[in-house]
Every structure is written in C-alpha cells, then in structure tokens.
Amino acid sequence: MTSKYNLLILAFIGGVFLAMQGGLNTRLGILLKNPVLASLVAFFSSTVFALIFVLFNFKAIPTILQIREIPFYLWFTGGFFSVLGISLYYYTIPKLGISTMISIGLFGQLIFAVIAGNYGWLNLPLEPITLKKIIGISSMIIGVLLINIK
Template identity: 60%
Template sequence: MNQYVLVVLAFVGGIFLAMQGGLNAHLGVILKNPLIASAVAFFSSLIFAFIFIVVSVRDVPSLSELKDVPVYLWFTGGLCSVIGVSLYYYTIPKLGIATMISLGLCGQLVFSLLAGQFGWLNLPTEPMTLKRIIGVVSMSIGIILITIK
C-alpha cells in the first residue's frame, strides 16, 4: 500500500480514537462509571468486529495456529485496552479532550520510542535517534502549551 495512503489512514484512525474517547467519556459521565462505559464500548466493538470479520476475512486461523498463540497474548492486550481506555474515559471529562489526547499521545510516543529502541513486545527495533528525541521534546513542549491554562 502507498505510504501516503498509510499516513492518511493513520491520521483518520487518530480522529476516530479521539471521537470514541469523547463519546464514551460522555457515556461514562452519564452512567457515572468509566468502567461501565468501557464494558459497553468493548461489547459494541466486539459486535462490529465480528461483522467486519464476516464481511472481509477470507482466511481464518487453523486450530493448530490458535494453539500456537502464547496464553498471555489472549489476555494482556485486552487488559491494557481496558486500563488505557478506562483512564481516557475517566480523565477526559476532568481534563478536557485536547489535554487528555495530548497527554495520552505523549505517553504513547515516549513508550513507543523506548519499545522501539529496545525491541520490547517482540517488535522490530527502531534506534532512538537525535531526530526522534527532538520530536518527543517538541511534542512535550506542545503539550505544555496545550495544557497550561
């Protein structure tokens, strides 16, 4: 796939994540509990994911491929999702969506820089360069400017 198309898809994905954060944070306020909002969001996500699978997936994993998946991979991603998403839903109404998304992206960027440097999570290594460090520092300065009231 063309690199420009991938960039646009990533950008649009970020828009949808910010939208879902705002919408589900509002749901959490109405339900008076961000964990209930997370459960509702994940349940509806499950339904939509199954619909998309039925419509688009041609090759399903075999039973032996499923057995090869380490047990921890069946659960840890979901645990990280529940914690991260619930924290978003909890903090967006208190901090505002721009502040929360900015801080969340900063956390993602810092972690991804470290994970790339050291090859954490079985991902390919991406050396930490001066250019990347300048990018993180620049983003951090931007976040400070966004969050100062």
C-alpha cells in the first residue's frame, strides 16, 4: 500500500519532470523554429516510452465489452488538450521565461482543478471548496505575482 506521503513525493517529482520536459522541448522548438513540431517529436517519443512501459507492466488485455463501454470522446480529447497545452508551453516559455510560464500554467491548473473538483466535473471525486482552499488559492495568487513582478 502506498502512503499519502509517498504519493505526494511522486506528485512533486512528476511536477519536476514536467518542468524539465518543458524546458528541454522548448529548446527543441526553438531549434526547429516550430513549437508544434517540437510537440509532435515529444509525443512521438512519449508514445515509444509509453509503449515500452506498457509492455513491461501489462497485466491484462481489455475485453471488447470493456472497450465498447468507453465513451468515444475519451479516445481523443485528452490527447487533443495535451497537444494544445504542451504546444502553448513550448510557444510561451521562450517569450515569458520558464518560471513565469510554469507559475502561470500551474495557477491555471489549480483554478480549474478546484472548480472541477467542487462540481465533480469529468467524473472526478467531489472536493468541496473550503475556506482553507480559498486561502491556498489566494496564497498562490500572491506567489505568482511575486514570481512575475519585475
């Protein structure tokens, strides 16, 4: 059983990896002179690595019934939003800087996550907005401002 502490560490490491890939792939986009092409390269290599991980961790093949129960839109919308979001990162990082882009991007993620969790959007668990969350969001706004005020 994985403890919440271990999950928090993994989430932190995931955030570090996302910032690293943003910086590396932004450089690729600059050298290619096209952030969307950098996204294509990143997603292609991600597909290769994901395939390798699946092959080493594969437990069972989904049944035809399980596959048919998956709503059609779930096969492509996550990838669509991923390409848009990542391409926007690669486009804006060289213009804004990585700390500005990541702080503003995380702010957008947090705002959406709090609202989506409050209403249970996307079949997410309900997480009501509390005073503690409002204080946290307010603190993040102050942090984003402090990071970005020159």
